[in-house]
Amino acid sequence: MSRDIFxxxxxxxxxxxxxxxxxxxxxxxxxTHPEDVLPLWVAEMDVPLAEPVxxxxxxxxxLGDTGYPAGTAYAEALAEFARKRWGWGGLAVERTAIVPDxxxxxxxxxxxxxxxxxxxxxxxxxxxPFYQFVRNLxxxxxxxxxxxxxxxxxxxxxxxxxxxxxxxxxxxxxxxxPHNPTGTVHxxxxxxxxxxxxxxxxxxxxxDEIHAPIMAAAASFVPYLSVPGAENGLSLxxxxxxxxxxxxxxxxxxxxxxxxxxLARMPEEVSHGPSHVGIxxxxxxxxxxxxxxxxxLSGLDDNRRLLxxxxxxxxxxxxxxxxxxxxxxxxxxxxxxxxxxPADVFLQRGRVALSSGVDxxxxxxxxxxxxxxxxxxxxxxxxxxxxxxxx
Numbered sequence: 001m002s003r004d005i006f007x008x009x010x011x012x013x014x015x016x017x018x019x020x021x022x023x024x025x026x027x028x029x030x031x032t033h034p035e036d037v038l039p040l041w042v043a044e045m046d047v048p049l050a051e052p053v054x055x056x057x058x059x060x061x062x063l064g065d066t067g068y069p070a071g072t073a074y075a076e077a078l079a080e081f082a083r084k085r086w087g088w089g090g091l092a093v094e095r096t097a098i099v100p101d102x103x104x105x106x107x108x109x110x111x112x113x114x115x116x117x118x119x120x121x122x123x124x125x126x127x128x129p130f131y132q133f134v135r136n137l138x139x140x141x142x143x144x145x146x147x148x149x150x151x152x153x154x155x156x157x158x159x160x161x162x163x164x165x166x167x168x169x170x171x172x173x174x175x176x177x178p179h180n181p182t183g184t185v186h187x188x189x190x191x192x193x194x195x196x197x198x199x200x201x202x203x204x205x206x207x208d209e210i211h212a213p214i215m216a217a218a219a220s221f222v223p224y225l226s227v228p229g230a231e232n233g234l235s236l237x238x239x240x241x242x243x244x245x246x247x248x249x250x251x252x253x254x255x256x257x258x259x260x261x262x263l264a265r266m267p268e269e270v271s272h273g274p275s276h277v278g279i280x281x282x283x284x285x286x287x288x289x290x291x292x293x294x295x296x297l298s299g300l301d302d303n304r305r306l307l308x309x310x311x312x313x314x315x316x317x318x319x320x321x322x323x324x325x326x327x328x329x330x331x332x333x334x335x336x337x338x339x340x341x342p343a344d345v346f347l348q349r350g351r352v353a354l355s356s357g358v359d360x361x362x363x364x365x366x367x368x369x370x371x372x373x374x375x376x377x378x379x380x381x382x383x384x385x386x387x388x389x390x391x
Contacts, residue, residue, distance in 0.1 A: 013047040013292060014299040015375050022046055027247065033353050038382050041343075041353045045244040045327065045373035050292035053243060056284035060277055069098055069276040075252055077286035078237060084290075085213065088226045095260050097253045100273030102210045103129050105236040105253045107137055108270055110172060112262045113204040113234065114139060118168040121160045121203070123152060125360035125367065127180040130208075134174065140167075143362050150182040150321075150330075152190055154197065161201040173198055175207045177224055178214075181330045181360055181369045183323020185215070188222045195229030207235045210251075211326045213242035213293060217301050219324035225256050232258035239282040241326075242296075243289055244373075250278035296373075300327050303372040307379055314387040327373035333357075334366035336390055343368040350389030352382045 023030060029044040049057075060066065075096040082088045099105035110120065116138040122130050124143045134141055144160035147153040157173075164171030175194065178185050186194075198205045207224040215221055225233050238251035251274070255263045285293075304322035307329055311318050319332030331354070333342035343356040346368065357367030372379065 011295055012299040012302075013050075013296050014045070014303070014373065016048055017046055017375075019378070033347075037347065037351045037353050038378060038385065039353045040371045040374065040378070040382055041355045041369070043241060043328070043371060043373075044246060045296070046375065046378070047244055047296065047373070050243055050285060050289040052284045052288035052292070053245070053281050056280050057248075057277060060280050065276070065280070067276055068272065069250075069274050069279050072096070074098060074250065074279045074283045074286075075254075077283045078239075078252055078254075081213075081286045081290075082223065086221050086223055086226075088223050090226055091223075091254060092257075095255050095257070095263060097263055097266055098271050098274045098279065099236070099251050099253050100270070101240070101249050102208055102236040102238050102251045103133050104273065105251050106174065106206060106208060107133055108266055109206045109234045109236070109253060109262075110134070110137060110139060110174075112265055113206070113259075114170045114172045115168075118170045118172065119164045121157070121164055121171065121173045122361070123157075123176065123179065124362045125181060125357065125364035126176055127208070128359040128361075130174060130176070131361060139172075142167075142171075145363050146179070146182070146184075150179070150184045152186065152194065154193060157194075157197065158201075161197070161203050164203065165201055171201075171203050173203050173205045175205060175224065177207050177209050178211045178221065178325035180208075180211060180326055181328050181355070181357075181364075181367075183326040183328055183330065185219045185221060185324040188227055191222055191224055192227045192229060195224075195227055195233065199229055199232075205230070205233045207233060209235050209237045210241050212237060213239070214300070214326050215297065216304065216322070216324050217297070221325065225254060231256040234259055234262070239285040239289075242293055243282075243285040245278065245281055245285065248275055248278035248281045250274040250282045300372060303327075303374075303376060303379060304329070306376050307370070307372060307383070310380060310383040314383050315390075327371060329370040329372050330357075331368045331370055332366065333368055338366075338390070340365040342366065346386050346389055350385040352385050352389075 357364035
């Protein structure tokens with residue numbers, strides 16, 4: 001590949017940085033593998049910062065405003081964003097708390113509504129840190145696999161809830177919405193069923209909604225706390241995925257009215273964990289970064305269509321359905337005969353780094369996850385390399 005394979009695009013943030021510029025980054029995506037590897041794995045976007053976010057950060061630095069976090073500006077910005085984007089006016093600022101990031105926020109929510117040994121139900125295949133953080137917390141995992149369409153299988157969920165109730169008094173359902181890695185957007189009817197189902201079985205629901213702002217054009221996000229029966233639910237949200245702010249730690253825990261007492265028991269020191277500069281950045285993103293986000297979403301729609309065409313032409317044995325949300329592509333590589341971990345084959349033979357499906361739990365073997373938050377040129381080159389790797 002040439003050093004400047006990307007043609008700058010003033011509209012699409014995914015086309016504004018050259019490969020040379022991206023390789024100067026020192027984050028995980030660009031430093032884990034050697035320079036000859038195209039990194040399309042971890043959830044970082046190949047974009048410059050949105051201008052309102054960059055301005056908010058530089059203004060804070062110029063002022064020396066780098067102390068401890070305080071106030072409710074982040075929650076207020078998210079509440080307004082939710083009202084405008086999702087038509088949800090029910091995000092109550094007084095029922096929020098700042099937490100270091102979504103996964104650490106999930107840990108704190110699990111501590112509030114369960115105890116050591118209480119099982120946590122997950123829909124596999126699912127985001128690998130669900131397994132890592134939950135098990136490190138001393139909670140066993142019960143898997144409720146998604147159905148063949150990648151949607152919640154309520155028969156499997158009922159079975160998992162039943163096992164969870166038998167094993168302990170306080171089981172929890174850790175729901176990923178939208179779902180990672182499939183990009184499935186749960187419908188209002190599905191989420192309502194979840195809420196009622198969980199109430200019937202005495203199961204608390206904690207929801208990871210970090211990908212909520214990243215919707216395909218034809219999809220609509222439904223906040224879990226907006227559906228009937230979810231009044232005792234607990235949600236975690238952040239601007240980090242949609243505006244590429246993973247290195248600026250900040251997230252929000254949001255609860256329904258029946259979980260307000262739970263949130264009140266969260267230790268005060270948890271609020272010291274988020275970065276103050278991170279909160280400034282996330283707040284600016286939610287308040288003033290809507291146009292930039294819309295440009296990214298349009299570029300992602302293009303990239304989903306591009307990938308579908310490239311796979312049909314060069315790797316027709318790979319199963320792929322463009323996702324309704326996230327900037328991730330879940331590739332069914334079982335037809336290629338590459339074994340349980342095709343991502344390793346593509347890395348070793350093709351020098352393309354994807355996320356291994358094995359790490360996503362039951363149902364992930366034979367799959368790989370590709371990050372589409374990059375330029376069309378890089379996606380095209382990656383598929384070319386992947387095809388050559390199995391030729």
